[in-house]
Amino acid sequence: MKTVKTFHELHDALEKMERPLGYVPTMGYLHEGHLSLVQEAKRNNRSVAVSIFTNPTQFSPEEDLDNYPTDLERDLALLGKEKTDLVWLPSAEDMYPDDFQTWVEVDQLTKLLEGRFRPTHFRGVSTVVAKLFNALQPDRAYFGQKDAQQAAVIKQMVRDLNYRLEIVICPIIREPDGLAMSSRNSYLDPQERKAALCLSRGLEAARQAFLVGERSADRLREVVRTEIEAEKLARLQYVSCAHPLSLEELNDSIEDCLLSLAVYVGKTRLIDNIQLSGRIEKS
């Protein structure tokens, strides 16, 4: 496994890599969710590159950039085990020099859901992903369904800007008790960790209701809300039942939807989601 830092080192390393190249962008502090992306990339490409970069421009000043967990040594050990070919560790100084002034913005999709509460977040995401794609020129890039809106935004950006690569979205990986894996789970104390189960419990309750025929977007949101409100340490920020592509909120009877939510558990903001389809049941 080769590790590079500068653009120059990266370009040198890329010239020697076999195509197709699969790519997994991460912010580090890797968990099984990330590793599932690396494994999927290994299965379908001749080489696999992973970047670890805690991108400052997708955090607002009041968010947790400074506290974002890191453990580079552990990350590299995990990536080594997965036989990752290349790990790129760009520096913030190289990525955002002083006169940096170019932004990639996806207009509509980013105004909804997460974007209502994190208005500059997706501008940071789409900009850094465009930069990473340009620097690496991968053939496929892998993202998790956990960040469902991010996946939709990146797919839209790739389509709109004519990137010549395939975006592969992989399923959410959950802890045995149902909690969606997230680097931010490390912020939770034991009580909060237990309380955090209300997210997956709420989604599962809604899925059960959907399976026995509930098709009202309002009532599905209500099922989730009830579960969160029953948990004292949790505070619901939003619950959404939205069109899976446009992300527009649904109001009446639904067929397919993305059911998603953001919840504060103590000071930690967690998100989770589930896709429901009346045509093919997904779990």
Add this chain to the structure above:
Amino acid sequence: MKTVKTFHELHDALEKMERPLGYVPTMGYLHEGHLSLVQEAKRNNRSVAVSIFTNPTQFSPEEDLDNYPTDLERDLALLGKEKTDLVWLPSAEDMYPDDFQTWVEVDQLTKLLEGRFRPTHFRGVSTVVAKLFNALQPDRAYFGQKDAQQAAVIKQMVRDLNYRLEIVICPIIREPDGLAMSSRNSYLDPQERKAALCLSRGLEAARQAFLVGERSADRLREVVRTEIEAEKLARLQYVSCAHPLSLEELNDSIEDCLLSLAVYVGKTRLIDNIQLSGRIEKS
């Protein structure tokens, strides 16, 4: 010379092209300025691609998109003579489908000069150029110094977004009498064509003043302004004496500068510029 339209045809054609690939993006109605870019690309690359696309997003509603001159047959004949390998003719429908919503914006550089009078212009330029670069993945791309600010904006975008290609800026090509070549010169009637010489005359007068020691930005602007105001059919929109990289207006004694202006001659808006350097004289 191969001509393609769809992205699919483009990608097929690109696979057969030898690298390095030089690329000249144009809006068509080609003149010797464009052809000088193709010639420069031929000299330094194994293959050369040209696109012809009158990009709607860089025109504001009150601008001349609908009247922009076209002569595809002539353009293709000219490109054939230059032994262009590939001509790409994307359609507006393919480039901007109905749900298109992603923009590339360069922040600071685009607020100045042209950007003050054409506030959405450079967003359209940077977005379409990013799209064209992503679709073609050239090794070098060629632009004319005639659009000096556009050249600066694209260089900034390429740096900021980590595009792996080289931007080559080629000198302004002028008519024998000094008028900078432009597709928009075709709008001028014979009287206006004569009046349009005030732009190059103004710049040349300033260059002469600079050569004999004038170093006041104010007085250099004044020299240009005087020439334009002496021409009845011309109306000066702006004259700028700016830092060649930041494009910030200079106030006091200067060493290097970009002297540029926009002038309405009748209803036709023309731009021109000259670079002045106290260190190495450029003409």
